[in-house]
Amino acid sequence: MGIKIGDFFVAYYGALIIVGVMAGLLLAGILTKKFHFIFDDFILVAAFGGLGGMVGAKFLYLLVSWDQIDISRLTELSYVSELMRGGFVFYGGLAGGILGLMVCKKICRISVWKYAETYIPCLPLVHAFGRIGCALTGCCYGIPYDGIGAIVYHHSIIAPNNTTLFPIQVVEAGADLLIVVSLLVYIFKKRKSQQNSILLYCTLYASVRFVLEFLRYDLDRGQFLWFSTSQWISLAVIGIVVIYGFGKKGVTYAGQ
Secondary structure, three states: OEEEEOOEEEEHHHHHHHHHHHHHHHHHHHHHHHHOOOHHHHHHHHHHHHHHHHHHHHHHHHHHOHHHOOHHHOOOHHHHHHHHHOOOOHHHHHHHHHHHHHHHHHHHOOOHHHHHHHHOOHHHHHHHHHHHHHHHHOOOOEOEOOOOOOEEOOOOOOOOOOOEEOOHHHHHHHHHHHHHHHHHHHHHHOOOOOEOHHHHHHHHHHHHHHHHHHHEOOHHHOEEOOEEHHHHHHHHHHHHHHHHOOOOOOEOOOOO
16 A cells, blocks of 8 residues: 555555654664764664564564465565565564674674664664554554544455454554653663663563554464464563563663
């Protein structure tokens, strides 16, 4: 779904991701100036993290959707191209992004984790715009619901059409923006001491995602026993944070 401008078709999801990236870069610029980081180094960190995130998000999508993939058509370029264009899983992107940061640290010799701890609010900011794109497109749709804010699709190729649905994408976008604010408050409060904003982000997002998954209706992403794949991952993330511990020595900002 999207709009046509002249001879060009602009997909809602892609357009909102671009807007989100621009908003993330604007916030990154503000944080760079505030904490005296080198913006060129940030671009390197973001590039490695972003590339790893894209690969990880696509990989996990293909993994959880494997039973829906026609293996006999994998030799068809058009079919493979269709698989590559759509479908991403956020948690796969998060894992891939972390691996990308590890590669960046190894290759570029940059204090990657200092940058990551400071710029982590940019991630949920971009994610919030992405979820608005989901709402406009119809992916990641909610359960049948006819209350306040219900969404009805008429021409979606993903969501069920002519059915009132819970606006789960908009709710998650709002939650992401609240996480952005919470992280910024935490980072600025801890600016002169060690902090663990990445662990805070993982805890907040995993908790929100676990709850909101009960309101999702696109169960083709996989489900095992009582919970969806994303809920199991959310529990694993929270467990890792608990084990790793907020008591772990964090990082300090450059110039402190």
